[in-house]
Amino acid sequence: MLQQLQRQHQVQILWMVICSIGLGIAIIWQSYLIVSIIEQIFLQGKTVSAIVNFVFLLLAMLLLRMLFSFINKRNGTKMSTSVKQKLREDVLNHFTNQSVSNAAKGQSGNKTSVFMDTVDEIDAYYSQYLPQMIQSFVVPLLILLVIFWTHWTTGVIILVTAPFIPIFMMIIGFKTKDKSEEQLSQMAAFSGTFLDILQGLPTIRLFGKSKQQREKISNSSVRFRDATMEVLRVAFTNSLALEFISMLSIGLIALEVAIRMIIFQDISFFTGFLMLLLAPEFFNQLKALGTAFHSGRSSMGAGNKLEAIFDETNNEVKWGADVLSSIKPPRLELRDMNFTYADSSFQLQSINLIINPKEQVAIIGSTGAGKSTILHIIAGLLPITEGNYYIDKYKQADVEEHSWFKQLIYISQNPYLFSGTIAENIALGSTKVHDHNEIKQAAMEAGIWEWIEQLPSGLDTNIGEAGRGLSGGEKQRVVLARTFLKRPNIILFDEPTTGLDVHTEEVLQQSMNKLREYATVITVAHRIQTIRSADKIVLMEQGSIRAIGTDRELLQEDELYQSMMKLQQGGEV
């Protein structure tokens, strides 16, 4: 995957090659000038003024060396920034396109860790590994050419000893990749456990499980620490071995040069000294590659992890290009529809259901009958497995997503409120910009204006993440205000199963009555009034529709309905 992304940045790579050639030439010139200056001053006894040109040239070479290194690094950083941005967009799209059933799976902390840490781990591949790879290929090659040209025996020693470095790097590299994959998994597991426990803190306290959870966090953090230490251990062994090999090679070269200069006296001081300066430069590049290689392998581990995430089937709902009219609510029809969850034996079977514009539909049935599942399918949050779902004359998969969600609101049993002001939360569902007066009007219609007025900052009162600090009834009423502001054509409502207080119940009822005037309302109903007043009652049983009709029809025709009504007379279903 990393190589694929790399191919999209050919220009930067070309620049890296050009800079590396420049860098190689600067390094060779630098060594040549240092040797020349020393030879002229110490062996030929020239004055400083005679070599001043050489000194300036040497400074220029040093500057050029720095410049080329800088450009190489900057190119790498630029490339890594753009790749990380693209990957984060892809990860975000992947997570946001998941169907509700997939989105609910896995830990939020784990996902955050993938989004932040795993993508960050990719950085080193482009900012260090790739520029260094190119540099460590081009520069040593140029140096080796000069060495062979000047004194071939040093070249032969290098050719014999240098291959040990890449061989060793490869052995270490494979180990690093596995270890870093392990480290990332541990980090993700640690983040996941931590956030999970944090979110469920009240439940944990209530059940007196604080100590066990503390141990769970501690164990998870110890596993992460151990995995990190393993990666570091491999990294340190790596640098030690590289240092050792290059030291040994340079030692051999120095020995050979010394023997040739002192005993055989068949090479000049200039040649010998140049070899002693160029050989370390050669090995420095390979050593730098060793460190970059280690980081690169870690990035590859992260790349594999991301690839595995992208390969996960998203089971997402597909949308098309047909734009729905929003003038009146669309007619909805499920025709011979089947649905299966990927990892559950539960199935919705042969569902045939027509919902006409502005119809009031109540979906009822025992726990686990499939009421919420069918509501999610109608909402376009779960993809149907077989059959068809028509929205007006269009198949759902051909409808343009925005034009559908624009006219829909889904009030779940436990609505999510975001961190922000009450006004922001009320305006959330709407596509238009609303002023405070419109928001106030919606809040009045939802029956929460009195409650908002007595808050310290009114509509501008901040409410916490996940709507912390609000009761269930208050949250539902904020969402009702959202509905009044948005004026959707279709309202999907998962009626609360828990008893609300009399006042909230009344407000909810009045608000729903107002909303019914202009919208189709499909309710997973538990309250007897909602069921009785519905135009169409859909009675579900074990994933199938058992009966459809009005209260009067079902009372006459369906035994289950009769017994349910008898049992719950005046109460909840």
Ligand SMILES: Nc1ncnc2c1ncn2[C@@H]1O[C@H](COP(=O)(O)OP(=O)(O)OP(=O)(O)O)[C@@H](O)[C@H]1O
């Ligand atoms: N995301 C999911 N993945 C797998 N199975 C699921 C998922 N959501 C629900 N189910 C299963 O599908 C079945 C129907 O669930 P559903 O929530 O639709 O029932 P329900 O009639 O709304 O129940 P209740 O009245 O208790 O809310 C259940 O057996 C449930 O375990």
